[in-house]
Amino acid sequence: SGVSFTLSNGVKIPGVGFGTFANEGAKGETYKAVTTALKVGYRHLDCAWFYKNEDEVGQAVKDFLKENPSVKREDIFICTKVWNHLHRYDDVLWSLNNSLKKLQTDYVDLFLVHWPIAAEKDGQEQPKIGPDGKYIILKDLTENPEETWRAMEKLYEEKKARAIGVSNWTIKGLEQLLSFAKVKPHVNQIEIHPFLPNNELVDYCFKHDILPEAYSPLGSQNQVPTTGEKVSENPTLNEIAKKNGYTLAQVLIAWGLRRGYVVLPKSSNPARIESNFKSIDLSDEDFEAVNKVADNRHFRFVNMKDTFGYDVWPEEAKNAISTE
């Protein structure tokens, strides 16, 4: 898909990004997946320090550029994120520099604060885990992330990141961030799919020139525990795909792009990596039909509260399950 958006600072961002999260992925899996993605045309890679595979992403990009001299580093949009235990000013700087080394590049296109939670570290390489098996939350820095954001702004000024933003931020958190930001966040990456359209947060972002990015846009593989429903098994959504000869994933990706935000599908399967990137035409009628499925749904699949010992979305706890 050639759709792109423009961030509030004028930086262009490809509308479909390739998600590189590999849950306990085998060594080499990310390298293969990213290589396939670049070959079939993706020009946006969504990475994170926490995914522990930036070295494979970096190698895949380097080898791809070498084999395809007409494509330059600046043609590829690379995002990465700082993990919770590195929210202190110097640690944020350390985190991006560490990511840049692994990614084998001297700048990223986008750098995000991965979660609105600051936690104690156990050296640079990992968070400290408390006796209850959970992260040790740094209350002050979590409640006031100004120090963290100043470091993000510093990296932006130094042009080590062409844009900066956040991930998993709520409206309340964004309001606070906007109150002290000298550089406003360009992006908020959040979970969005038809079972969690996240309309209020998405609208808030648009209103404040923050581009939303959708993770788990396919609704993951999870079930709503109370009803057993799955996005992938929703009859209406499957009917829309079938009657047009599209895959369900293509419909969900097109729905997100049409709602105006970045969509980040991930797959380790070459055929699905390729088909997910093919753009399709979603008719007005089908677009409205997906909106109708999404109406009044608030089901969150990704909630790290059991790992963190801290719930980012307390008001929605009743809908949350853990998928860590």
Ligand code: A2P
């Ligand atoms: P696979 O790697 O086997 O393709 P989400 O980003 O919503 O959490 O979803 C990611 C999951 O969706 C992955 O497990 C991936 O599995 C699967 N997936 C990706 N693309 C497709 C597709 N086109 N059809 C079905 N499942 C898909």
